[in-house]
Amino acid sequence: MRLLAFALVVWSFAALAANDQVPGAPRMEFVPPAPGTYTLPVIQRTPNGKVLDSSGFAHALSRYTIGRITLLSFIYTYCTDPVGCPLAYDTFVTVRSRLLERPDLAWRVRLVSLSIDPTHDTPQMMRAYAGKYLEADKGLGWHFLTTPSMKALTYILDAFGQDVAVEVDERGRPTRAINHMLKVFLLDQHGGVREIYSSEFLFPEVVLNDIKTLLIEEGVRVD
Amino acid sequence: MAYQRVIAQRRVRMRRTTLVLLATATLCWAAAARADETCNSPYMTKLIKGQEDYVHVWTIGVEGLGDGSDKLVTIDANPKSKQYGKVIHTVAVTGRGEPHHMGFTDDRRYLWAGRLDDSKIFVFDVGTNPAQPKLVRTISDLPQRSGYLGPHTFYALPGRMLVQGLSNANDRGGVTGMTVYNNKGEFVAKYDMPTADIGGVKGDGYGYDLAINPAKNVLLTSSFTGIDNYMRDLGDLVKDGAAMKRFGNTMVAWDLKSMKPQKIFAVPGAPLEIRWSLKPGANWAITATALTSKLWLVKQDSGGVWQAKEVATIGDPAKIPLPVDISITADAKGLWVNTFMDGTTRYFDLSNPEAPRETYTKNTGKQVNMISQSWDGKRVYITSSLLARWDKKGADDEQFLRAFKWDGKALTPAFEVDFYKEKLGRAHHMKFSAKPAG
Numbered sequence: 001m002r003l004l005a006f007a008l009v010v011w012s013f014a015a016l017a018a019n020d021q022v023p024g025a026p027r028m029e030f031v032p033p034a035p036g037t038y039t040l041p042v043i044q045r046t047p048n049g050k051v052l053d054s055s056g057f058a059h060a061l062s063r064y065t066i067g068r069i070t071l072l073s074f075i076y077t078y079c080t081d082p083v084g085c086p087l088a089y090d091t092f093v094t095v096r097s098r099l100l101e102r103p104d105l106a107w108r109v110r111l112v113s114l115s116i117d118p119t120h121d122t123p124q125m126m127r128a129y130a131g132k133y134l135e136a137d138k139g140l141g142w143h144f145l146t147t148p149s150m151k152a153l154t155y156i157l158d159a160f161g162q163d164v165a166v167e168v169d170e171r172g173r174p175t176r177a178i179n180h181m182l183k184v185f186l187l188d189q190h191g192g193v194r195e196i197y198s199s200e201f202l203f204p205e206v207v208l209n210d211i212k213t214l215l216i217e218e219g220v221r222v223d
Numbered sequence: 224m225a226y227q228r229v230i231a232q233r234r235v236r237m238r239r240t241t242l243v244l245l246a247t248a249t250l251c252w253a254a255a256a257r258a259d260e261t262c263n264s265p266y267m268t269k270l271i272k273g274q275e276d277y278v279h280v281w282t283i284g285v286e287g288l289g290d291g292s293d294k295l296v297t298i299d300a301n302p303k304s305k306q307y308g309k310v311i312h313t314v315a316v317t318g319r320g321e322p323h324h325m326g327f328t329d330d331r332r333y334l335w336a337g338r339l340d341d342s343k344i345f346v347f348d349v350g351t352n353p354a355q356p357k358l359v360r361t362i363s364d365l366p367q368r369s370g371y372l373g374p375h376t377f378y379a380l381p382g383r384m385l386v387q388g389l390s391n392a393n394d395r396g397g398v399t400g401m402t403v404y405n406n407k408g409e410f411v412a413k414y415d416m417p418t419a420d421i422g423g424v425k426g427d428g429y430g431y432d433l434a435i436n437p438a439k440n441v442l443l444t445s446s447f448t449g450i451d452n453y454m455r456d457l458g459d460l461v462k463d464g465a466a467m468k469r470f471g472n473t474m475v476a477w478d479l480k481s482m483k484p485q486k487i488f489a490v491p492g493a494p495l496e497i498r499w500s501l502k503p504g505a506n507w508a509i510t511a512t513a514l515t516s517k518l519w520l521v522k523q524d525s526g527g528v529w530q531a532k533e534v535a536t537i538g539d540p541a542k543i544p545l546p547v548d549i550s551i552t553a554d555a556k557g558l559w560v561n562t563f564m565d566g567t568t569r570y571f572d573l574s575n576p577e578a579p580r581e582t583y584t585k586n587t588g589k590q591v592n593m594i595s596q597s598w599d600g601k602r603v604y605i606t607s608s609l610l611a612r613w614d615k616k617g618a619d620d621e622q623f624l625r626a627f628k629w630d631g632k633a634l635t636p637a638f639e640v641d642f643y644k645e646k647l648g649r650a651h652h653m654k655f656s657a658k659p660a661g
Contacts, residue, residue: 026437026438027504029440030438030440032480033483038483041403042411043382043405044405044407161330161382163332183382193382196381
């Protein structure tokens with residue numbers, strides 16, 4: 001039953017992502033500034049912590065936050081709110097696709113989706129969720145991570161400043177809905193958080209320009 | 224830890240979860256709100272579309288009154304509560320430093336509250352138990368980090384807070400800037416208000432309010448005056464011709480992403496609060512000028528270029544009614560305007576933002592400043608204090624929070640808290656909160 005249910009969610013989720021515009025997602029009504037014409041100050045440092053990859057191997061979180069420019073979001077695999085996790089997924093797919101058009105840049109970037117429900121999102125579930133995106137392409141990896149325990153997760157969430165709560169019903173019982181404000185974190189290669197996008201300002205074009213801005217900062221030619 | 228416990232409980236329940244429940248009830252909630260109770264940052268979550276439970280009032284301490292300290296006062300605002308209309312909690316902070324405005328963090332867990340005199344910022348935890356806010360952090364490094372004074376507006380960005388200053392530590396005039404702190408209270412960046420000529424208008428470098436339209440990538444700022452003016456007795460100030468020239472006369476449209484000014488608008492007479500239309504796709508904002516008593520519209524023209532123009536008069540400008548706070552309705556069809564000097568609350572029909580019409584007027588106090596409305600517009604709250612040294616004297620110095628019901632035709636009193644009688648101080652900015660769901 002659990003896998004069947006999961007399959008249903010993945011199906012609806014994929015249908016959402018296949019659309020040109022995720023329903024309810026904000027529309028970009030401006031031309032973003034060109035890469036390198038602005039700066040992205042360091043907002044905060046990223047924490048370390050323990051995570052599990054989609055094969056179940058334990059790693060330090062820093063393995064996925066240092067050494068490359070990183071786009072990281074907190075998700076859970078059965079989330080279906082169009083402007084929540086599916087919007088992040090859709091954005092990641094677009095950013096990945098655009099980066100793959102530039103192999104000289106793609107290998108300098110990684111994508112990370114980290115579950116906020118390790119009780120459900122086991123490495124096996126994350127692997128199923130990842131589907132075809134599990135394999136790196138042109139050096140661009142998309143890592144689908146979970147944590148070994150709730151304790152390990154809450155440490156990471158608190159350090160990132162990611163607010164998460166399980167919604168309760170009218171009788172105070174926990175439901176399957178996890179309230180969390182969608183935040184996507186852009187990290188430089190040293191692990192500094194350089195931008196945080198919420199659903200109000202999560203535009204692939206802006207994200208790509210920000211990634212290029214950080215690459216220019218490293219002396220990489222992006223034109 | 225609560226998240227750990229609850230999700231563990233839920234795991235047991237999940238085994239019994241049916242496919243139907245899964246298909247219909249799996250929702251993750253993101254920043255679903257385009258905006259909050261009509262005036263907050265669009266990046267803020269947990270919009271209160273129903274009944275607010277509490278009103279928090281950032282209150283200026285008065286020497287010899289109660290403990291004399293500045294404080295955050297929490298009032299029960301739910302008519303179903305036995306304590307409706309009563310003060311249920313206060314948090315005093317050290318000393319007196321001219322409390323002014325507040326703003327929630329993006330997750331609405333923390334309320335940042337600034338003081339204009341000593342430039343301190345107090346961070347209250349209102350997420351754990353909104354009935355009993357708790358002071359968790361004091362940020363004291365704004366002048367050292369930025370050179371600015373007078374943290375005025377607190378505007379949530381994802382994971383951080385954008386803070387508009389009013390003054391500077393060098394000459395204590397109105398030239399100032401914006402700072403960014405992360406949600407942990409660590410300084411991130413500063414941005415000077417422009418003083419150069421941009422688009423044919425020279426910047427005055429002044430600041431007051433700021434507001435963002437994310438879809439347009441536009442940040443709008445307005446302008447007021449420096450600490451030497453706003454901490455001076457109003458009666459003395461108005462007699463000083465030179466000092467009265469040191470008020471802001473500009474608004475600025477910024478590229479939000481790059482935080483670079485794109486255009487400066489000449490808006491004479493200290494444009495103060497800025498309110499964007501909250502309708503999706505809308506491309507306009509409105510403000511009121513304190514000294515010239517006008518409403519100004521900032522809107523894209525047919526070519527997509529941002530323009531500012533005067534669209535209405537508030538009261539009789541010759542009598543200097545002093546428009547202070549404004550509050551736009553969620554559907555952007557109406558605008559409340561408080562004028563301090565005549566203690567009047569006015570409602571403007573904004574159906575055509577190019578030509579607002581005043582359709583309702585009521586005297587709501589001897590002096591009125593801030594005005595806040597619920598998302599549905601049915602409840603309106605008013606406070607009395609402008610600045611400690613600008614408030615009226617003697618019997619005209621009423622200090623209160625007054626709650627009203629609004630049926631679209633008239634304001635009807637709901638409850639009132641007398642801040643002097645309760646020995647609290649001068650009532651300034653308000654923010655709403657609600658009990659956690661469930």
